[in-house]
Amino acid sequence: ETGVTQTPRHLVMGMTNKKSLKCEQHLGHNAMYWYKQSAKKPLELMFVYSLEERVENNSVPSRFSPECPNSSHLFLHLHTLQPEDSALYLCASSQALTGHNQPQHFGDGTRLSIL
Amino acid sequence: AQSVAQPEDQVNVAEGNPLTVKCTYSVSGNPYLFWYVQYPNRGLQFLLKYITGDNLVKGSYGFEAEFNKSQTSFHLKKPSALVSDSALYFCAVRCSISGGYNKLIFGAGTRLAVHP
Numbered sequence: 266e267t268g269v270t271q272t273p274r275h276l277v278m279g280m281t282n283k284k285s286l287k288c289e290q291h292l293g294h295n296a297m298y299w300y301k302q303s304a305k306k307p308l309e310l311m312f313v314y315s316l317e318e319r320v321e322n323n324s325v326p327s328r329f330s331p332e333c334p335n336s337s338h339l340f341l342h343l344h345t346l347q348p349e350d351s352a353l354y355l356c357a358s359s360q361a362l363t364g365h366n367q368p369q370h371f372g373d374g375t376r377l378s379i380l
Numbered sequence: 381a382q383s384v385a386q387p388e389d390q391v392n393v394a395e396g397n398p399l400t401v402k403c404t405y406s407v408s409g410n411p412y413l414f415w416y417v418q419y420p421n422r423g424l425q426f427l428l429k430y431i432t433g434d435n436l437v438k439g440s441y442g443f444e445a446e447f448n449k450s451q452t453s454f455h456l457k458k459p460s461a462l463v464s465d466s467a468l469y470f471c472a473v474r475c476s477i478s479g480g481y482n483k484l485i486f487g488a489g490t491r492l493a494v495h496p
Contacts (some may be wrong), residue, residue: 309488366429
C-alpha cells in the first residue's frame with residue numbers, strides 16, 4: 266500500500282470515447298503529478314499541481330485535461346485519444362514547499378489501451 | 381540543464397552475486413538523487429536518496445548507493461542479489477525548485493534480471 270490509489274487499473278477505450286482517470290492520496294501531501302510511461306521511453310511528466318494550482322503543463326495535447334478539485338484528488342480527463350496514447354499513466358504525490366528533499370510517492374498506475 | 385543517464389538497458393546477474401546498476405547525473409548546484417524500483421504491473425517505489433552527508437546511502441531491501449561527486453555518479457548496489465530483485469530500476473535527480481514542488485528528472489531505467 267503506497268498511500269496513492271489509482272482507478273481504474275486497466276482501461277480500454279475507443280478513440281471517440283470520453284473517460285477519466287482518478288488518483289487519490291492519503292498521505293497528507295499537497296503536490297500531485299501525472300506521468301506517462303510508454304514502452305522503451307523515459308518517464309514523461311505531464312502535469313503538476315501544487316497547492317491545487319496547476320504549475321506545470323509539459324506541452325501535453327489538449328485531449329488530456331487534468332483536474333485537481335482538492336489536495337487529495339487528481340483526475341485526468343480523456344477525450345478523442347489516439348493509439349499512441351496507449352501507455353501506463355502514473356500518479357504521484359509529494360509535500361510541496363517543505364518537502365523538497367522528500368521522494369514522490371507513486372500509485373500503481375492505469376494501463377490505458379486505445380483501440 | 382539537469383539530466384540523468386542510465387547507460388545500461390539491462391543488467392544480468394546470478395543470484396547471490398553482487399549487483400551494480402549505474403547512474404550518472406548532470407546538475408547545476410548540489411545534487412539531490414533518488415533511486416526507485418518498479419515491479420511488473422506496479423508503480424515506482426522509493427528505494428533511497430542522497431541529499432547530503434555520507435557518500436554511501438542505505439535504503440530498502442538491502443540496497444545501497446554510492447555518491448561520487450568527482451565522477452558525477454550515483455550507482456545502486458547490493459552485496460547479494462535475489463531473484464526477487466528482478467525489476468526495472470530508475471535513477472532520478474531533483475530539478476531546480478519551481479512552484480514549490482519537487483520536480484524530478486528520471487533516467488530511462490535499467491532492467492535487472494537475477495538468474496537462479
